[in-house]
Each structure stands twice: as C-alpha cells, then as structure tokens.
Amino acid sequence: MTDGKDFKKATLSIxxxxxxxxxxxxxxxxxxxxxxxxxxxxxxxxxxxVDFDPSxxxxxxxxxxxxxxxxxxxxxxxxxxxxxxxxxxxxxxxQKAVGDLPGVAKxxxxxxxxxxxxxxxxxxxxxxxxxxxxxxxxxxAEERAxxxxxxxxxxxxxxxxxxRQRTNLIISWSIGFLVVLGTFQPYWFLPxxxxxxxxxxxxxxxxxxxxxxxxxxxxxxxxxxxxxxxxTDMNLLYATGIGAAYFIAVIxxxxxxxxxxxxxxxxxxxxxxxxAFIILGRYLEAITRGRTSEAIRRLMxxxxxxxxxxxxxxxxxxxxxxxxxxxxxxxxxxxxxPVDGLVLEGYSAVDQSMITGESMxxxxxxxxxVIGGTINKTGAFRFKAxxxxxxxxxxxxxxxxxxxxxxxxxxxKLADKVAGHFILGVxxxxxxxxxxxxxxxxxxxxxxxxxLILTPYVLAGMGVFGFALLTSVTVLIISCPCAVGxxxxxxxxxxxxxxxEHGILFKEAEAIENTAKLKAVIFDKTxxxxxxxxxVTDVMALGSFSQDEVLHMAAVAEKNSEHPLGEAIVRGAxxxxxxxxxxxxxxxxxxxxxxxxxxxxxxxxxxxxxMAERNIGMDGQMPEAERLEREGKTAMFVAVDxxxxxxxxxxxxxxETSALAVKELHRMGIQVAMITGxxxxxxxxxxxxxxxxxxxxxxxxxxxxxxxxxxxAEGLKVAMVGDGINDAxxxxxxxxxxxxxxxxxxxxxxxxxxxxxxxxMDVIAALQIGRQTLRLIKQNxxxxxxxxxxxxxxxxxLLYPFFAQMVSPELAALLMATSSISVTxxxxxxxxxxxxxxxxGQTGALAPAVMREPSxx
Amino acid sequence: MNIRSARFxxxxxxxxxxxxxxxxxxxxxxxxxxxxVARAGGAGWVFMLxxxxxxxxxxxLVKRKYNR
Numbered sequence: 001m002t003d004g005k006d007f008k009k010a011t012l013s014i015x016x017x018x019x020x021x022x023x024x025x026x027x028x029x030x031x032x033x034x035x036x037x038x039x040x041x042x043x044x045x046x047x048x049x050v051d052f053d054p055s056x057x058x059x060x061x062x063x064x065x066x067x068x069x070x071x072x073x074x075x076x077x078x079x080x081x082x083x084x085x086x087x088x089x090x091x092x093x094x095q096k097a098v099g100d101l102p103g104v105a106k107x108x109x110x111x112x113x114x115x116x117x118x119x120x121x122x123x124x125x126x127x128x129x130x131x132x133x134x135x136x137x138x139x140x141a142e143e144r145a146x147x148x149x150x151x152x153x154x155x156x157x158x159x160x161x162x163x164r165q166r167t168n169l170i171i172s173w174s175i176g177f178l179v180v181l182g183t184f185q186p187y188w189f190l191p192x193x194x195x196x197x198x199x200x201x202x203x204x205x206x207x208x209x210x211x212x213x214x215x216x217x218x219x220x221x222x223x224x225x226x227x228x229x230x231x232t233d234m235n236l237l238y239a240t241g242i243g244a245a246y247f248i249a250v251i252x253x254x255x256x257x258x259x260x261x262x263x264x265x266x267x268x269x270x271x272x273x274x275x276a277f278i279i280l281g282r283y284l285e286a287i288t289r290g291r292t293s294e295a296i297r298r299l300m301x302x303x304x305x306x307x308x309x310x311x312x313x314x315x316x317x318x319x320x321x322x323x324x325x326x327x328x329x330x331x332x333x334x335x336x337x338p339v340d341g342l343v344l345e346g347y348s349a350v351d352q353s354m355i356t357g358e359s360m361x362x363x364x365x366x367x368x369x370v371i372g373g374t375i376n377k378t379g380a381f382r383f384k385a386x387x388x389x390x391x392x393x394x395x396x397x398x399x400x401x402x403x404x405x406x407x408x409x410x411x412x413k414l415a416d417k418v419a420g421h422f423i424l425g426v427x428x429x430x431x432x433x434x435x436x437x438x439x440x441x442x443x444x445x446x447x448x449x450x451x452l453i454l455t456p457y458v459l460a461g462m463g464v465f466g467f468a469l470l471t472s473v474t475v476l477i478i479s480c481p482c483a484v485g486x487x488x489x490x491x492x493x494x495x496x497x498x499x500x501e502h503g504i505l506f507k508e509a510e511a512i513e514n515t516a517k518l519k520a521v522i523f524d525k526t527x528x529x530x531x532x533x534x535x536v537t538d539v540m541a542l543g544s545f546s547q548d549e550v551l552h553m554a555a556v557a558e559k560n561s562e563h564p565l566g567e568a569i570v571r572g573a574x575x576x577x578x579x580x581x582x583x584x585x586x587x588x589x590x591x592x593x594x595x596x597x598x599x600x601x602x603x604x605x606x607x608x609x610x611m612a613e614r615n616i617g618m619d620g621q622m623p624e625a626e627r628l629e630r631e632g633k634t635a636m637f638v639a640v641d642x643x644x645x646x647x648x649x650x651x652x653x654x655x656e657t658s659a660l661a662v663k664e665l666h667r668m669g670i671q672v673a674m675i676t677g678x679x680x681x682x683x684x685x686x687x688x689x690x691x692x693x694x695x696x697x698x699x700x701x702x703x704x705x706x707x708x709x710x711x712x713a714e715g716l717k718v719a720m721v722g723d724g725i726n727d728a729x730x731x732x733x734x735x736x737x738x739x740x741x742x743x744x745x746x747x748x749x750x751x752x753x754x755x756x757x758x759x760x761m762d763v764i765a766a767l768q769i770g771r772q773t774l775r776l777i778k779q780n781x782x783x784x785x786x787x788x789x790x791x792x793x794x795x796x797x798l799l800y801p802f803f804a805q806m807v808s809p810e811l812a813a814l815l816m817a818t819s820s821i822s823v824t825x826x827x828x829x830x831x832x833x834x835x836x837x838x839x840x841g842q843t844g845a846l847a848p849a850v851m852r853e854p855s856x857x
Numbered sequence: 858m859n860i861r862s863a864r865f866x867x868x869x870x871x872x873x874x875x876x877x878x879x880x881x882x883x884x885x886x887x888x889x890x891x892x893x894v895a896r897a898g899g900a901g902w903v904f905m906l907x908x909x910x911x912x913x914x915x916x917x918l919v920k921r922k923y924n925r
Contacts (some may be wrong), residue, residue: 076893145898236909240905240909244902424910424913424914427906427910428906428910430906431903431906431907431910434899434902434903434906435903438895438899440887463892463894463895464891464895465891465894465895465898465899468899469898469902472902472906
C-alpha cells in the first residue's frame with residue numbers, strides 16, 4: 001500500500017529503443033500516464049518496470065503512451081477456445097469483459113471459429129484471470145496450445161528487430177555501394193572500370209533518395225515523434241545529419257549555382273553511407289545485445305514442455321504447464337524433471353548444474369527434493385509435484401534475474417542522466433561550431449586545396465556556409481552517445497546472467513555494484529559457517545570403560561531426550577553402529593542433564609554441576625574438559641553407578657568450505673567478522689578454526705542489525721551472510737544481504753543476493769562476478785566517454801587549422817558505430833568469464849580446508 | 858490554462874526565440890561579404906538548431922507551470 005492506494009508492479013517489454021535518451025523518453029511517457037507512480041526502463045533488456053494504480057492506469061493507456069512516442073510495448077498473445085457462444089452479442093460481451101481487464105490491450109473474438117485472441121501483459125493480468133472473466137459470463141474458455149509462445153515472445157521481438165535492420169542493411173549497403181562507385185568514378189583508377197554516366201548527379205540523386213527515405217525513414221519519423229512532444233534523441237542527430245547532407249547534395253545537383261559548393265560538392269555518398277553505417281551499427285547492436293541476455297534464455301529453455309503423470313493408475317503425457325500440485329509424475333533416465341517435487345520411490349542421480357551450479361550429479365532417493373528443469377541421469381523414479389507453474393524454482397529464478405535486469409545500478413543512473421542531456425548539448429555545440437566556422441574559422445584557415453579525410457574530395461568549391469554546415473553536421477553525427485547508454489545495462493545483464501549460471505541470484509543491479517565494492521563480510525555462525533547441527537566430536541573413556549561403552553550409555557540416557565545435544569549423542573552412537581536400547585527409567589534434570597537406568601545400571605549424563613551435586617569426582621578430568629570447551633565444544637560428563645565413566649564432547653561442526661572461504665576473502669582484502677548469540681569462548685573457538693579475527697559474540701538476533709550498522713559507521717561497505725529468514729533484519733541493514741542455502745524456495749528469501757547452494761565459496765564467486773561486472777562497466781564507460789571526448793573536438797575541426805583535413809560525415813558515422821560496437825563486444829567477454837574460485841571445477845578442486853573429523857580419543 | 862494552450866505558448870516561446878536568433882544572424886551577416894545563399898541558409902540552420910535546443914527545454918517548463 002502506498003498513499004492509501006493499491007499499487008501494482010509490472011514489467012513491460014519495450015521494442016524500438018536504441019539509446020539512453022530513448023530510456024528517458026519511455027520513462028517520461030509512462031510516468032505521464034495518470035495512475036503511474038514510477039517507471040524504470042532498462043535499455044539493454046528492453047524492459048520497463050512500472051508501478052501503477054490499476055484502478056486508474058490500464059495497459060492500453062500505457063501502451064498508447066509508449067506507441068505515441070515511436071516505441072512499442074511487446075505483449076503476449078493468447079489464443080483461447082471459447083465455447084457456448086451463440087450470437088454477436090456474446091462476442092460483444094466477451095470483448096467488453098476481457099477488454100476492461102487492466103492488463104489486456106486488445107481482444108478479438110471470433111464467433112464462427114469459437115476463439116478469442118488476446119493481447120495482454122501477464123505481469124498485470126495473468127491468463128487465468130482472463131479465462132475466469134469469460135467463464136464468469138457463462139462461457140467455456142480454455143487455452144489453445146500456445147503456452148510456449150509467451151516464453152519466446154522476447155526472442156521473437158528481438159529477431160523481428162534483427163530482421164528489420166538486416167533488410168535495411170542490405171538495401172542501404174547494396175545501393176550505397178553503387179552511390180560510392182558513382183561518386184568516386186572520376187578518381188584513381190576508377191574511370192577505366194566504371195562508366196562515366198554513373199557519376200551523373202541526377203543518377204546519384206535517384207540512387208540515394210530510396211536509401212534516405214527507405215531505411216533512413218525510421219530516423220526522421222522517430223525523431224519527429226519525439227520532437228513534437230519536446231523530446232530529443234539519437235534519431236534527431238541522425239536525421240539532422242542525413243537530412244543536411246542530402247539537402248546540400250540536392251541543392252548542388254539541381255541548383256549548382258546556389259553557392260553550396262556546386263556539382264563538385266554533392267555529398268550523396270555522405271547521406272548514403274551515413275545511413276548505411278548507422279544501420280550497420282544498429283544491426284550489430286541488435287545481435288550482440290541479444291547475446292548478452294543469453295543466460296536468461298538458456299534458463300527459459302530449461303523449462304520442460306512435457307510431463308508424464310499418473311492419472312487413475314494410467315501413465316499420461318501432458319503439457320508440463322498443466323501439471324497440478326500433488327500430481328504423481330514419472331521420470332526416466334535422460335529426461336528433464338518437469339516441475340519441483342518430492343521423490344516418492346526410486347533412486348537416481350540428477351544433474352542440477354543448470355540451477356545450482358553444482359558440477360556433480362546429486363543422488364536422489366525417497367523423501368528428497370527434485371527441481372524442475374534439472375536432468376535425471378541414471379535411474380527412474382516417481383515424485384509428487386510440490387510447486388508448479390510460476391512457483392517452481394526455475395520460474396522464480398527467471399523472474400528474479402529478469403527483475404534484476406530491469407533495475408538500474410547507481411552508476412547507470414548517472415550515465416543515463418549524462419547521456420540524456422548530451423543530445424541537447426550536442427545540438428548547442430553544433431550551433432556554436434557552425435557560428436564559429438562561419439564568422440571566424442573559414443576566413444582564417446580555409447584552404448581551397450584541403451580535403452575530407454579518406455576521400456578524394458577537394459573542398460575548393462565550398463563556400464563559407466557549405467563549410468560551416470558540413471562541420472556542424474559532422475559534430476552532430478560524431479557526438480552520438482549511444483555507447484554511453486549501452487555501457488552499464490549491457491554489463492549488468494551479462495553479470496546477473498553469469499551469476500544465475502553459478503546459482504547466485506542478484507536481486508537488483510545495485511546489489512551487483514555494491515557487491516563489487518564490499519570491504520567487510522559478516523558471517524552468521526550457526527547454519528552459515530557451521531552446519532547448524534551439533535554432532536559428537538570427542539569421546540573420552542575412564543577406568544575400565546571403553547569409548548564405545550561410554551558413548552552407548554550416554555545414548556541410552558538421551559534416547560528419549562528432545563534436546564539437540566541429546567539427539568546429537570544418539571545420532572553419534574548410531575553412526576558408530578551402537579543402537580541404544582530404551583532406558584527403564586528416564587529423568588530430565590533441567591539445566592543439568594539427565595538420569596536414566598538401564599540393565600540395572602544408573603547412568604548420569606550432564607554438566608560438572610550435576611556431577612558435583614551427586615558427589616562424583618571428576619576433578620582429574622577438568623583440564624581435559626576445559627580444553628574441549630576452549631575448542632568451542634560442549635563437554636558432558638558420564639557417570640555409571642556413581643562412578644566417573646568418561647566425557648562426551650558435542651559441537652556444531654564447520655562446513656567444509658568455511659575456512660577456505662574466509663582465507664579467500666582475506667586474500668581479496670576483505671575484513672571478515674563472525675556474529676553469533678553464543679558465548680564468547682565458544683564463538684572465539686569457532687572463529688579461530690576458520691581464521692576469523694573479529695568476533696561479535698553474545699548478540700541477540702534482534703541486535704544483529706545494530707552490529708551491521710556499527711561496521712557501516714566505520715565507513716565500510718558491509719555484506720551480511722546468513723539465513724535468509726532468521727537474519728532478515730541484519731540482511732536488510734547490510735549494504736549487501738547475502739542469503740545462503742536458500743535451496744529452491746527463492747521467493748521467500750530476503751537479502752539482496754541469494755545463493756541457491758549451501759556453499760560459502762559462492763560468496764567469493766558473487767564478489768568476483770560483482771567485481772568483474774563493475775570492471776566491465778568502468779571499461780565500457782571509459783571507452784564510451786573517451787570516444788566522445790576525443791571525437792568531438794576532431795569533428796568540430798580542431799585539426800583543420802594544422803593539417804587542412806576535415807572528418808567527413810560518413811567517417812563520423814563509422815566512428816560512432818564503432819564506439820557502440822566496441823562497448824558491446826567488450827561486454828560479450830563476460831560470456832566466457834568464470835569466477836576464479838570456479839576455474840578449476842567445483843570448490844573441491846581448490847583444496848578445501850581440512851576439517852576436524854569427529855575424533856574418538 | 859489547458860494542455861492545448863500550454864503547447865501553443867511553448868511553441869510561441871521556442872519559435873519566437875529561434876526566429877530572433879535567425880534574425881540576429883541575418884543582421885550580423887549584413888555587413889560582411891556574404892552572398893544571399895550563405896545568409897539565408899545560415900539563418901535557416903541557426904533557426905533549426907535553436908528550435909531543437911529550445912523545444913525540450915521550453916515544453917517541459919511550460920507544462921510544469923500548467924500542471925501547477
């Protein structure tokens with residue numbers, strides 16, 4: 001609830017965006033819709049995240065606002081089979097009822113075919129609601145087999161854009177090539193191979209015009225759509241540049257004496273190549289940008305299409321999306337597991353690498369959890385569906401990664417702001433450059449023999465206006481900040497996708513940036529550094545008792561106990577093949593221990609206070625007990641028939657990778673702290689074992705957030721690693737809250753980063769992915785801003801007074817396209833990136849810390 | 858003020874200012890050795906760029922005033 005209104009959040013796919021200013025325009029258009037509270041657009045993903053009040057704003061209004069400024073909202077389409085319709089009024093009724101739903105943009109009902117085709121946004125109105133609306137009117141409605149269509153809609157939209165730009169590219173380059181040949185026919189060796197009529201200016205006019213108004217039309221229409229609403233974008237730069245070059249060429253062709261340089265200064269090839277280069281840039285961007293989101297498409301492809309379900313004792317194959325909770329499913333070797341569930345019978349090994357990043361198959365037996373989208377390797381098994389449709393782990397992961405890619409990192413907000421104001425600045429600069437060369441530069445430095453770089457053109461026939469205009473147009477073209485707009489979002493997409501590949505889910509772009517800047521990591525102790533389950537670590541026998549006898553008797557005494565330490569002792573005995581029998585009598589002594597009788601013997605198990613009260617002399621064993629306690633273990637004394645029998649020590653054991661993870665963090669220059677509610681001595685013992693030097697002990701769960709705040713007050717960027725549910729306040733307070741071992745129930749997790757596996761090395765991997773992503777962002781921004789910083793003065797004619805060479809508009813277009821492509825290619829390097837901790841396979845290959853195995857003294 | 862008059866007022870401001878800039882250009886070139894194409898073409902280019910620079914500045918300003 002916000003301001004007393006129910007706001008909804010939806011993610012819309014936006015088509016046609018090409019630059020950072022497009023982002024600002026779409027955001028402004030959406031924010032201008034009544035009822036829309038906020039909108040954040042990501043250029044690289046082509047997604048807009050919208051907060052809106054469904055009672056005031058509908059999808060059709062938002063779509064119209066976006067369409068009006070020259071972009072499109074890419075929607076899902078569903079085809080429904082509608083039964084029970086009899087007349088035209090049925091059609092009207094259904095169209096009205098469905099059309100009024102907030103997430104529906106268009107509905108067409110066909111009475112004869114008994115179908116309804118709906119264009120809708122599932123994030124606002126799911127298909128089930130549309131079906132319900134039809135069913136409420138008394139008609140039947142079921143989905144026709146088009147479920148996969150929604151999944152592929154983004155890919156289709158991207159492919160449409162690639163195809164459109166490819167057609168434009170073929171037209172502009174094939175005709176443009178002829179224009180270049182014709183223009184340069186009189187030069188070099190060309191007169192001998194190209195006929196002179198190809199240099200005819202009217203012929204060139206007829207070749208160039210279809211390029212400018214065919215493939216180049218998009219720049220004029222898009223810039224006009226924006227301009228009439230007071231918006232400027234990259235298209236305006238292109239349109240002004242192409243338009244000015246074409247305008248000069250036409251004037252010089254048909255009115256050669258008008259003073260624009262005459263027939264020797266027709267820039268048809270500039271207009272044609274300018275269009276061709278810009279379209280080449282857009283085409284390559286469309287391709288490479290698609291590749292940066294490959295990770296999410298790979299995840300989407302994992303969603304199985306079919307499932308084998310037991311219905312009335314029969315094995316039935318149905319679409320995976322129709323599986324219901326509690327359905328019993330069968331999976332054979334080599335098949336994908338359709339949904340999440342619990343194994344009922346059978347045994348197999350399942351490859352979960354696509355979800356968790358684990359390289360080795362995981363064994364599955366009755367009672368184990370299986371994840372939809374993973375691959376069954378060896379045996380066959382039956383399982384019960386526990387999560388289906390949008391609730392499966394895979395669907396949640398896809399949504400989470402998609403959401404993260406829609407958000408903006410702080411560094412991106414700044415870059416977008418700069419890029420947004422840049423267009424205006426460039427036009428102002430073009431005006432200043434024009435005035436300078438018109439009133440000052442031309443008179444001072446113009447040399448009739450001067451040339452345009454890499455062309456045979458001599459500028460002799462160029463008048464003051466033509467020269468100043470040419471320079472001004474070059475500034476417009478060369479300054480385009482496309483690369484600045486792409487630099488951050490493309491890297492964020494690549495980083496979040498790479499994280500998902502390794503079972504590391506960044507909830508938002510800011511989390512990636514903050515992870516890269518971390519200076520301190522606080523680990524929760526229980527369940528994070530340790531396994532969270534105590535076990536027997538040491539058994540000491542006294543007198544004539546053997547170690548097994550001591551452990552067995554302790555287990556007998558604790559068999560009926562529900563205390564975690566008692567359970568650990570019983571488990572420890574069973575692990576050694578010692579099955580404790582039931583005690584004849586059992587008495588719990590609160591705060592002290594237990595007393596039991598078995599086979600005529602009285603067994604006493606408890607702390608030193610209990611032994612002292614019963615006058616059992618344990619003084620000789622005190623040094624050993626104290627040693628165990630210094631190691632963070634709980635020492636429990638065993639006495640049989642009033643005589644000391646031994647000591648059993650129980651402790652929560654460290655996870656295999658805890659010490660290695662801490663060592664790696666130290667190596668990376670990160671301060672590591674441990675937080676726990678335990679007493680200081682136990683906490684310090686654990687901290688010593690893993691190599692942590694800063695211990696925050698005896699901290700109540702509610703005070704953990706305060707401890708995080710204290711570290712932040714020291715100026716450190718702090719990550720808190722812990723249980724996503726119990727440590728929620730501390731995770732929220734930290735700059736980066738890392739919820740570890742969430743398994744498959746991702747939706748419930750708090751924190752900014754979610755680690756699917758229960759492996760502390762993933763904290764390192766998250767840091768390394770974050771750092772690599774931020775490094776990419778910085779490199780991209782450096783290249784993008786360096787390009788503009790260097791190219792603008794050159795385009796403005798800075799070199800002309802010294803070398804008498806000018807940058808031609810077509811060369812400016814080539815340089816501009818190169819800058820965008822270099823940024824996207826740099827980002828693509830992330831595809832082959834593997835976090836250092838994962839380079840030699842799984843964590844195990846990094847020589848995991850040697851663990852203290854439960855020892856029996 | 859309704860949205861239509863806001864647009865009209867915006868257009869008056871940016872077009873008026875751009876025309877003024879173009880006129881200033883013509884005045885500035887009246888004393889020099891410029892032919893009519895350079896003067897007219899230059900004034901046209903100044904008008905166009907000034908309009909492009911002013912539109913995104915003026916329109917939101919006027920709209921904001923209208924919304925208040």
